[in-house]
Amino acid sequence: MIxxxxxxxxxxxxxxxxxxxxxxxxxxxxxxxxxxxxxAVVILGGKLNNAFTEVNNSLNGAGK
Incomplete structure (x- = not known):
C-alpha cells in the first residue's frame, strides 16, 4: 500500500x-x-506619425 x-x-x-x-x-x-x-512600434511609429500628420494637414488645407 505504501x-x-x-x-x-x-x-x-x-x-x-x-x-x-x-x-x-x-x-x-x-x-x-x-x-x-x-x-514594430519603434520602427513604424515615426513613419505612421508623419503619414497621419500629412493627412491632417491635407484635410485642414482642403477645408479653407
Whole structure:
C-alpha cells in the first residue's frame, strides 16, 4: 500500500514539474511577442506619425 501511495505521489510531482515547464514556455512566448510588438512600434511609429500628420494637414488645407 505504501508503494502505491509513493507511485501516486511521484506521478503528481512529475505532473507539477511539467506544468512548471509549460508555464515557463508560455512566459517566453509572451515575452517574445511583446518584444516583436515593441520593435514594430519603434520602427513604424515615426513613419505612421508623419503619414497621419500629412493627412491632417491635407484635410485642414482642403477645408479653407
Amino acid at each position: 508503494q502505491y501511495l509513493q507511485i501516486l505521489l511521484n506521478a503528481r510531482l512529475a505532473k507539477m514539474d511539467e506544468r512548471g515547464a509549460t508555464a515557463v514556455e508560455y512566459g517566453l512566448l509572451v515575452a517574445l511577442i511583446a518584444a516583436v510588438i515593441i520593435g
